Structures are given as C-alpha cells and as structure tokens.
Amino acid sequence: MKKLSTLKIAQWVNGTCQEEAFVDGIKVDTRFIEPNDLFVCLVGERVDGHDFAQQAIDNGATALIVSSKLDVDVPQIIVADTLEALRMLGRSYRDTLNAFFIGITGSNGKTSTKDILKSLFSRLGTTVATYKNQNTEIGTYLNLFRMDEDTQYGIFEMGLDYEDDVALMASVVKPNAAIVTSLAPAHMQNFNNIEHIAKEKFKIFDHVQNEDLAFYQGDFEIYRELAGPRFHTFGYEDSNELVVSDVESSNRGISFKVNNQDYTCNLIGGHQASNCAGVIGLAQKIGISEDAIQNGLNQVALTGLRTELVTKFESLVLLDAYKSNPVSAKYALELLSEYQYEGDRIAVLSDMVELGSQSEQAHKEVLDEILKYPNIVKVMTLGPEFEMVINKYGYDKERFINDSTYESFEKRVKPYYHQHVMILIKGSRSYQLERLMKEDK
Incomplete structure (x- = not known):
C-alpha cells in the first residue's frame, strides 16, 4: 500500500483527526496487524472492533478509525460509521x-x-x-x-x-x-x-x-x-x-x-x-x-481447497471443499470418475446450503449424477437435505449413506484414507469439510 497520512484519510472519509501519523497498511482483524497499520474498528452483529483497539495497537497499529473517541494513545480518525468510512476510503484509494x-x-x-x-x-x-x-x-x-x-x-x-x-x-x-x-x-x-x-x-x-x-x-x-x-x-x-x-x-x-x-x-x-x-x-x-x-x-496455481489432489495415507483425495452447488458438484463428480486411477472412487459430500425452494431438486440432481458413474462405489453424505432425498427417492442405502452429525460422518470417512481409493471431498463452505483432512490428535 502507498504510505498515507491520517489527515488525508480523514479528509477522504469525512472524519475528524487531531493528530497526524503515516500508515502503509489497513486491517480489520487484529490477527493480521503489522507495524504502521491503520486498524478500522468495524462493528458486526457479534463483535465490535472497538473492543480490540488496544490489542491492535499492541500488535503494531499506529492509528485507528473509530465511531467514538477511545482512551488510547494513537491518532484516531472519528467517523459516523466505520464501515461506510472503509467504503469511502476504498473508493478514494482506488482513484490514486x-x-x-x-x-x-x-x-x-x-x-x-x-x-x-x-x-x-x-x-x-x-x-x-x-x-x-x-x-x-x-x-x-x-x-x-x-x-x-x-x-x-x-x-x-x-x-x-x-x-x-x-x-x-x-x-x-x-x-x-x-x-x-x-x-x-x-x-x-x-x-x-x-x-x-x-x-x-x-x-x-x-x-x-x-x-x-x-x-x-x-x-x-x-x-x-x-x-x-x-x-x-x-x-x-x-x-x-x-x-x-x-x-x-x-x-x-x-x-x-x-x-x-x-x-x-x-x-x-x-x-x-x-x-x-x-x-x-x-x-x-x-x-x-x-x-x-x-x-x-500451462503454469496455473489454484487457490487452496479447489480441486487439490492430496495423497492421504493410502488414498488419493480430490479436495474441493470451498463451496458447493449443483453445477460445481457435477463438475467435481465427473472429474472423480474420469481421473485415471486404478482403484475405486468414493464421493464425500455435504449438503448444499441456501438453495431455498430448489434444494430438494438440486440434491436429487447430484445423486442422480452419481448414478451415471458406476466406479463411484460409495457415497457418504452429511446433512438433512441429502438424508431426506436419499430416503424419499429410495437410493441404494448400501451405496448412499448419510450421517446427521459431523462426528459420525468423520468416523465413517477417515478409515477410507487407509485404503487404495480415490476420494472426492466436496461441500458448502459452512460445513468446512477440509476438517476431514486434519490429523487425529
């Protein structure tokens, strides 16, 4: 980031600031604060960034954006709304x-x-x-x-x-x-x-x-x-x-x-x-x-949790756990089936969330897609939507197995890492299925 004066920033965000300092980074999370950062005290539904202002300073922040003056010893840019100030700051900075x-x-x-x-x-x-x-x-x-x-x-x-x-x-x-x-x-x-x-x-x-x-x-x-x-x-x-x-x-x-x-x-x-x-x-x-x-x-490096191929003990895992919807799930299943691998394939799937009235049909489409691929011999699902569809439409429960809790799901999946199989892990972000790849403590 370009070095910026707190006085210039205050001007951009329609705020007030009595002291000048120079910052070369802007953060909203104290875990990522570096020296000379400006910390923006955002107010969320559960967390108020103002409560972490001193921690941000201890971690190296040299200035704050706040909605009311705090009893801390760094320059503060006081604004009516810290999120709106961040938005205004983004617009002005982009123009530079x-x-x-x-x-x-x-x-x-x-x-x-x-x-x-x-x-x-x-x-x-x-x-x-x-x-x-x-x-x-x-x-x-x-x-x-x-x-x-x-x-x-x-x-x-x-x-x-x-x-x-x-x-x-x-x-x-x-x-x-x-x-x-x-x-x-x-x-x-x-x-x-x-x-x-x-x-x-x-x-x-x-x-x-x-x-x-x-x-x-x-x-x-x-x-x-x-x-x-x-x-x-x-x-x-x-x-x-x-x-x-x-x-x-x-x-x-x-x-x-x-x-x-x-x-x-x-x-x-x-x-x-x-x-x-x-x-x-x-x-x-x-x-x-x-x-x-x-x-x-020919030299693309993909962001993590997207079609990553990872060896896990005896298995080969296709980790695609960042998100899931009917289209991306079908792409992943096609890749699982067609990947050149001498061994059975297993699909490990969580519910696809936030699909509203289309949820039942979407989950059925994904399970029907699997029926096209006989080399996907086992399907382990997590969540009430897949459970309802499996039961309602009579899918083979030897091949399609659902768990209602993550704990039981994890116990079912992990033994397959010790078999010569290829495993697709695909789920919505809220399920955080990458947890399945963590080592047992």
Whole structure:
C-alpha cells in the first residue's frame, strides 16, 4: 500500500483527526496487524472492533478509525460509521492507482479464472495484486489496499450473497475489464429466482470502463437475454464469439480449442476450458501474445481447497471443499470418475446450503449424477437435505449413506484414507469439510 497520512484519510472519509501519523497498511482483524497499520474498528452483529483497539495497537497499529473517541494513545480518525468510512476510503484509494483492474463474478469458476489471469500476467514480468478468495465487500477493500504504485494489474473476485453485492464492489473497483462466468442457483433464499441472480451478476457491466473488454459465458440463455448485442461471449455453443471445442482431459491437465486454435492448460477437469476461454478472449483483446497466453495457461496455481489432489495415507483425495452447488458438484463428480486411477472412487459430500425452494431438486440432481458413474462405489453424505432425498427417492442405502452429525460422518470417512481409493471431498463452505483432512490428535 502507498504510505498515507491520517489527515488525508480523514479528509477522504469525512472524519475528524487531531493528530497526524503515516500508515502503509489497513486491517480489520487484529490477527493480521503489522507495524504502521491503520486498524478500522468495524462493528458486526457479534463483535465490535472497538473492543480490540488496544490489542491492535499492541500488535503494531499506529492509528485507528473509530465511531467514538477511545482512551488510547494513537491518532484516531472519528467517523459516523466505520464501515461506510472503509467504503469511502476504498473508493478514494482506488482513484490514486494506475493499475489495470479486472472484475470477475459468476456462480462457478471465479477463482479459477482469477488464478489463470494471475498466472498469465505474472509471467509477463508484471506486478499482480490478488489475494486468496476475498470476494466480499470488505475483502475487496483489503485487496485494494494491498496495491501500490508498482502494481500493474488488480484482479478482483466479486461474490454474490445479497442483492447489490456485485454492484457495490464493482462501483468501488471500477474495473477496466470484466468476466462473468457460469450461472447456478446459490444463496437462493436471498433472491427471487435464477433470473434475479443473473441480473445481479450482470450489474458488474454497469461499472466496467470499457465494454469492449466485457466477456460472459454465453451458453446461458438468461445471460444472452440480459446482454442483447453487447459484450463478448465464450462457451461451448457454436453461437458464441469464442467457441470451445475438442476438450480432452487427463491427469496432466486439459487440451482444447478456442475458435479452432489449440490450447493446453495444467488444470484438471474439462470444465476449466470454459474459464480459460474467457481469459483467452480478454488477453487477446488487450494485446497479449499467443505465446504468453499459452505459457500462462500451462503454469496455473489454484487457490487452496479447489480441486487439490492430496495423497492421504493410502488414498488419493480430490479436495474441493470451498463451496458447493449443483453445477460445481457435477463438475467435481465427473472429474472423480474420469481421473485415471486404478482403484475405486468414493464421493464425500455435504449438503448444499441456501438453495431455498430448489434444494430438494438440486440434491436429487447430484445423486442422480452419481448414478451415471458406476466406479463411484460409495457415497457418504452429511446433512438433512441429502438424508431426506436419499430416503424419499429410495437410493441404494448400501451405496448412499448419510450421517446427521459431523462426528459420525468423520468416523465413517477417515478409515477410507487407509485404503487404495480415490476420494472426492466436496461441500458448502459452512460445513468446512477440509476438517476431514486434519490429523487425529
């Protein structure tokens, strides 16, 4: 981050500050405080950041943003609302940066697309800012503050949990370019229908600085209706501007064509070809050479908990535990079945949450998908939704086994690590199925 004066920050956020200090980092969590950081005392439903101000100072913070003056010995920027101040600070700081900004949203493929872009730009000898999967409003601001005058590219995921989430983040980032990936039901209790979700994702294009650098996955008719003749499309259907074809997948990655041009990528899973196509289209538009594009595609490092292959004792685990919805679950099951491995396959799945009225049908679709793959010999599920569907539709209970508690689920899964099997671990974020990979104490 650029070094900033607390007086300048106070001006940006319409706050008051009596003392000047200089900060070169902004944090909202005391665990990550570094020397010379500004700590923003956010107020949440359960936690008030003001209660941790002294801890932040003890950890090295040299200034605070607060909603009322505290009895601490560092400069304080006093504002009416600390979240609104963080938002205003993000907007003002973004305007000081000369980087090329890319916004990414979609139901699946956001992080993979971000990682592909990062690989491509990094190999051009440029400085790229992107961080893990911080795709919330606050995460967007924190990623902005990691950028400085040397940063040439900023890549931002924009998740959609509630109405206007994407619009708010895009209004701050003001992306030069944007990519919208796939469409699937998620957080459905917060939206009217799938069309509502599509409209919310498309709000990213309201803020893109150059519509000629706007791309979306064109295989979804809802997206097509929203876009009309605007923006560029990529996908598997021949009507797309960038047509993906001839996809082949192996343990080493994928090969595919985009408009009959051959490409390879080190990511596993044929569905990644679509994510690659969006990146290829954008890269070509901004003048990156084909050699540089191909080089970037072949050296992608994925963010953790997404299609990670991990050896666990005698087993091979496909860890994809960051989130789950019907589309991403089907992609993962296809990869589990088709991966070249001499041994049985086991699917370990948690409920997919926040699907609203579509939940029953979505869970049934996933179980029906498994019926296509006879080499997936055992399916262990966790949660009431899978349990209800298994019982209601009469799935074979020798093959489909549900647990209602994590403790019993864990006891059922862990013995399979000591067998020569391939195990998919796939679940919604709230279930934190990566816990299954921890060693027993």
